[in-house]
Amino acid sequence: MYGKGRAWIELNLKNLKHNIEEFRRLLPCDCELMPAVKANAYGHGAVPVAKALQEQGVHAFCVASAAEGAQLRRAGISGELLVLGYTHPAEFDELIACDLIQTVIDGNYAEELQRDGRRFTVHVGIDTGMHRIGERWENIEEIIKIFQMPHLKVTGIFSHLCVSDGQSGEERAYTLEQIRHFEYVAEELHRQGFSNFKCHLQGSYGILNYSQYCFDYARAGIAFYGIYSGKHDSTKARLDLVPVLSLKARVISVRTLYKGEGAGYGLTYHPQQNRKIAVLSIGYADGIPRNLSNCGYVLCQGRMAPIVGRICMDQMLVDVTEIPQISPGEEAVLIGKSGSLEIRAEDVAQWAGTISNEIVSRLGERLERIAE
Numbered sequence: 001m002y003g004k005g006r007a008w009i010e011l012n013l014k015n016l017k018h019n020i021e022e023f024r025r026l027l028p029c030d031c032e033l034m035p036a037v038k039a040n041a042y043g044h045g046a047v048p049v050a051k052a053l054q055e056q057g058v059h060a061f062c063v064a065s066a067a068e069g070a071q072l073r074r075a076g077i078s079g080e081l082l083v084l085g086y087t088h089p090a091e092f093d094e095l096i097a098c099d100l101i102q103t104v105i106d107g108n109y110a111e112e113l114q115r116d117g118r119r120f121t122v123h124v125g126i127d128t129g130m131h132r133i134g135e136r137w138e139n140i141e142e143i144i145k146i147f148q149m150p151h152l153k154v155t156g157i158f159s160h161l162c163v164s165d166g167q168s169g170e171e172r173a174y175t176l177e178q179i180r181h182f183e184y185v186a187e188e189l190h191r192q193g194f195s196n197f198k199c200h201l202q203g204s205y206g207i208l209n210y211s212q213y214c215f216d217y218a219r220a221g222i223a224f225y226g227i228y229s230g231k232h233d234s235t236k237a238r239l240d241l242v243p244v245l246s247l248k249a250r251v252i253s254v255r256t257l258y259k260g261e262g263a264g265y266g267l268t269y270h271p272q273q274n275r276k277i278a279v280l281s282i283g284y285a286d287g288i289p290r291n292l293s294n295c296g297y298v299l300c301q302g303r304m305a306p307i308v309g310r311i312c313m314d315q316m317l318v319d320v321t322e323i324p325q326i327s328p329g330e331e332a333v334l335i336g337k338s339g340s341l342e343i344r345a346e347d348v349a350q351w352a353g354t355i356s357n358e359i360v361s362r363l364g365e366r367l368e369r370i371a372e
């Protein structure tokens with residue numbers, strides 16, 4: 001398969017390396033990076049990203065499922081692989097076979113693991129205020145019961161911050177509460193004689209806004225890829241983070257749309273003058289949000305080409321009237337640079353009314369990932 005045939009992702013691994021160095025500069029030296037490579041490394045491609053990280057001395061990773069962990073093991077990734085989410089008992093085999101660390105979602109899930117009879121390595125989730133995953137921080141006795149389960153080898157505890165991206169007084173107070181609850185659990189466990197476990201709390205915004213707090217691991221996700229969740233996010237620590245991913249598609253046809261005609265499903269685009277339209281071989285099945293229909297633009301030859309008509313499953317249309325030299329076979333940039341212009345994932349997210357995490361993590365299987 002020719003990687004750049006229809007639509008593809010280019011990965012700038014130099015930029016990834018640069019971002020690692022930026023995070024390492026910010027974090028205290030005894031805090032290790034444990035990047036989130038879940039959801040196919042936020043759409044970037046889990047295997048090429050994890051391999052590049054491993055080459056840079058990263059040896060702990062977060063994934064969302066046992067299958068994601070198994071994929072990385074099969075690709076030769078060593079070190080710690082923590083499954084952040086639920087694993088069904090029918091997949092407990094994978095945990096053992098691939099030497100994965102499973103998250104204990106709550107006390108009930110701990111018992112489910114315990115009942116299986118085999119010995120699992122786990123990190124215990126602690127709910128400090130997000131109320132999604134983890135045993136409640138107040139329930140120290142329940143947490144200790146999990147530590148004492150004979151079939152569970154607890155090598156860590158972790159929690160997750162839910163408003164660490166916000167800078168309001170309320171949001172900061174809530175986050176500091178979460179941090180205090182987490183520290184309380186760690187201290188209680190130590191007080192009761194448990195000592196051989198790691199602690200981790202911060203994701204990207206926890207690191208960028210609360211870098212003075214130091215735990216054993218930092219679970220950097222979106223920012224690690226050089227992307228902020230929202231276009232106007234500001235963070236306390238100002239790292240020089242650069243995007244790793246570019247998204248490109250081929251111009252497969254250039255055609256004239258005559259005055260009075262409409263284009264695409266529903267004929268939603270019907271200009272008042274003759275226009276030149278380019279067809280790109282990428283669509284919503286590749287992860288381009290359908291609500292970019294008649295909204296936003298792509299770059300061709302360093303110029304803006306507005307998206308026109310409805311995004312189709314496998315194609316989309318852009319207006320290239322202002323780019324007279326364009327011809328079939330050329331590249332269009334949907335995320336990334338062209339000439340002096342750049343479209344960031346944050347821009348696409350804003351057009352689509354979502355966060356960039358959703359945009360990149362939904363980039364589809366059909367896209368080839370090309371590491372450079």
Ligand SMILES: *Cc1c(COP(=O)(O)O)cnc(C)c1O
Nearest residue numbers: 036084160203204219220221222
């Ligand atoms: C996804 C995830 C992360 C990474 O979050 P970012 O905001 O992308 O840095 C960290 N921890 C947990 C539990 C997660 O689910």
